[in-house]
Amino acid sequence: MKLFTAEQVYAADKFTIEKQNITSDELMERAAIQLFNWLHLRMQGAQVKIHLFCGIGNNGGDGLALARHLQDHGYNIEVYVVNYSKKRSKDFLTNLERLKERKIWPNFLEEGSEWPPIKEEEIIVDAIFGIGLNRAPDEWVGNLFEHLESTKAFVLAVDIPSGLFTESVPKREKDVLKANYTLSFQVPKLVFFLPQTGKYTVQWEVLDIGLDKQFLFETDTDYSLIGKNEILPFYRPREKYSHKGTYGHSLIIGGSYGKMGAVQLAARSCLRVGSGLVTVYIPKCGYIPLQTAIPEAMVITDNEDSHISEIELSIEPTAVGLGVGMGTKEGTSEAIANFLKDYKRPVVVDADALNLIAQHKDLLKYLPGQAVLTPHPKELERLIGSWKDDFDKLEKAKVFSDKHDCVLVIKGAHTIIIYKNKGYVNTTGNPGMATGGTGDVLTGMITGLIAQGYEPLQAALLGVYLHGRSGDITVENTGYQALLATDVIEGIGPAFLDLFKVEEKVSAEEDGNE
Numbered sequence: 030m031k032l033f034t035a036e037q038v039y040a041a042d043k044f045t046i047e048k049q050n051i052t053s054d055e056l057m058e059r060a061a062i063q064l065f066n067w068l069h070l071r072m073q074g075a076q077v078k079i080h081l082f083c084g085i086g087n088n089g090g091d092g093l094a095l096a097r098h099l100q101d102h103g104y105n106i107e108v109y110v111v112n113y114s115k116k117r118s119k120d121f122l123t124n125l126e127r128l129k130e131r132k133i134w135p136n137f138l139e140e141g142s143e144w145p146p147i148k149e150e151e152i153i154v155d156a157i158f159g160i161g162l163n164r165a166p167d168e169w170v171g172n173l174f175e176h177l178e179s180t181k182a183f184v185l186a187v188d189i190p191s192g193l194f195t196e197s198v199p200k201r202e203k204d205v206l207k208a209n210y211t212l213s214f215q216v217p218k219l220v221f222f223l224p225q226t227g228k229y230t231v232q233w234e235v236l237d238i239g240l241d242k243q244f245l246f247e248t249d250t251d252y253s254l255i256g257k258n259e260i261l262p263f264y265r266p267r268e269k270y271s272h273k274g275t276y277g278h279s280l281i282i283g284g285s286y287g288k289m290g291a292v293q294l295a296a297r298s299c300l301r302v303g304s305g306l307v308t309v310y311i312p313k314c315g316y317i318p319l320q321t322a323i324p325e326a327m328v329i330t331d332n333e334d335s336h337i338s339e340i341e342l343s344i345e346p347t348a349v350g351l352g353v354g355m356g357t358k359e360g361t362s363e364a365i366a367n368f369l370k371d372y373k374r375p376v377v378v379d380a381d382a383l384n385l386i387a388q389h390k391d392l393l394k395y396l397p398g399q400a401v402l403t404p405h406p407k408e409l410e411r412l413i414g415s416w417k418d419d420f421d422k423l424e425k426a427k428v429f430s431d432k433h434d435c436v437l438v439i440k441g442a443h444t445i446i447i448y449k450n451k452g453y454v455n456t457t458g459n460p461g462m463a464t465g466g467t468g469d470v471l472t473g474m475i476t477g478l479i480a481q482g483y484e485p486l487q488a489a490l491l492g493v494y495l496h497g498r499s500g501d502i503t504v505e506n507t508g509y510q511a512l513l514a515t516d517v518i519e520g521i522g523p524a525f526l527d528l529f530k531v532e533e534k535v536s537a538e539e540d541g542n543e
């Protein structure tokens with residue numbers, strides 16, 4: 030699913046209005062009906078008070094139109110106009126008139142107004158600012174946000190939480206009204222997925238307001254969301270007459286005294302995603318544990334007992350996963366550097382190998398094209414330098430990826446994969462995965478997928494998606510706290526099977542949206 034900029038959404042609006050020969054008011058009405066259906070389906074006429082806070086632009090217009098539908102269906106509503114500007118939009122005014130015709134008189138809130146009392150069990154609809162926000166809200170509007178949050182009532186945001194920009198990070202937390210749920214028109218927004226801005230809505234959902242499908246299809250975006258639909262087109266089924274040689278030979282290079290588990294996790298994950306063969310290259314001290322824990326994997330040992338000192342290969346791997354549990358002993362750093370200078374095939378670089386590259390940037394030029402780098406935020410900072418905010422981080426990552434022709438997998442709650450000027454935002458995974466070793470599992474998975482012939486970018490997308498999906502399936506049995514990296518490996522099989530599960534449609538939802 031593509032993530033459009035505000036500018037692109039406005040263009041889609043304009044295009045739709047012309048092509049479908051409708052007015053902007055009719056489009057607003059569609060939006061309001063979708064909002065109403067969503068609420069009506071869940072509230073079923075309940076008389077819980079709904080406080081609708083409306084700005085003076087089109088987001089406010091949506092709120093006023095929603096208020097009218099709620100009133101028509103007997104809901105208990107109170108409408109407020111947050112009067113932050115004199116420049117009211119045409120469709121806002123049209124809908125204000127319609128309310129007045131029904132004898133609904135909104136309360137006008139201005140600087141110095143007394144804030145309305147709201148009970149915790151009541152509902153706030155936030156239609157104050159939408160995607161048209163172009164500067165921080167005035168101080169008094171921020172104070173109103175603070176008041177609304179302090180009531181602890183459920184906040185339902187229309188299109189986007191008010192005060193949140195679509196393409197930058199707000200300077201102060203109090204300038205945004207935090208939402209429990211956001212109903213985003215037609216497409217989700219990139220800000221729902223970034224650490225600094227995602228926190229402003231607990232959940233989100235898209236409401237289809239019928240913007241022109243062809244326009245949306247043909248418009249190119251810088252970012253997209255990665256879900257099942259994006260993964261399935263490049264999934265490679267297994268051939269009947271294939272054999273283990275068809276599916277590549279992965280090599281995991283890593284481990285040091287006390288960190289041999291990382292290699293086990295990566296090697297086992299690599300096997301679980303379907304790598305035909307897996308070999309590990311480790312210091313001697315890991316030989317017995319590795320052979321015992323993973324009989325399917327082959328082992329080559331370094332001359333050193335406790336760390337890797339030189340990487341001499343007697344095999345020709347299809348893909349290499351480099352760095353897990355490797356440590357930063359001097360001999361190891363040299364071994365990695367020498368290895369990278371000679372090695373020309375696909376590679377996934379993680380953990381200590383990433384840190385070494387960050388310290389010796391000259392090594393970047395030896396990386397093969399489309400090397401996959403899997404930094405968590407701290408490792409990323411060492412690689413690309415510090416950033417002002419999440420948007421700056423993404424821009425810097427794009428420049429880095431383009432300059433060094435590498436795929437950057439920026440790990441986090443929503444892992445974002447950057448390749449050149451495009452970003453792919455993952456939708457799977459959960460906080461149970463914030464536990465040691467899950468990153469090693471991901472490295473093994475991406476390596477094993479590349480070995481099977483996936484392009485490095487595809488392997489990163491599929492690997493990240495399946496890794497999170499596996500975590501989501503597994504957490505159902507373990508709960509967040511008990512989830513271990515090993516469980517994520519065991520979930521890889523179910524995550525693959527899940528790719529082909531057809532979702533059951535919720536018929537009530539469909540009825541509600543008609």
Ligand SMILES: NC(=O)C1=CN([C@@H]2O[C@H](COP(=O)(O)OP(=O)(O)OC[C@H]3O[C@@H](n4cnc5c(N)ncnc54)[C@H](O)[C@@H]3O)[C@@H](O)[C@H]2O)[C@@H](O)CC1
Binds near residue numbers: 056113164
């Ligand atoms: N395709 C869509 O997504 C549709 C969007 N609609 C709604 O239209 C909204 C966008 O409406 P608008 O463009 O009118 O913008 P907003 O309603 O977001 O903002 C209102 C106006 O306030 C001004 N403004 C911005 N920041 C301000 C600040 N800090 N202090 C004072 N004034 C400020 C701006 O000039 C803007 O026009 C969307 O978020 C959505 O709710 C729907 O009505 C119909 C279809």
Ligand SMILES: Nc1ncnc2c1ncn2[C@@H]1O[C@H](COP(=O)(O)OP(=O)(O)O)[C@@H](O)[C@H]1O
Binds near residue numbers: 440441
């Ligand atoms: N809150 C979270 N929600 C979803 N996924 C998470 C969360 N926290 C961590 N993860 C995932 O877990 C993995 C952690 O990797 P990493 O930080 O390298 O850990 P380690 O080095 O211990 O293996 C990443 O793939 C990351 O996306």
Ligand SMILES: [K+]
Binds near residue numbers: 155156158187190191
């Ligand atoms: K809003």
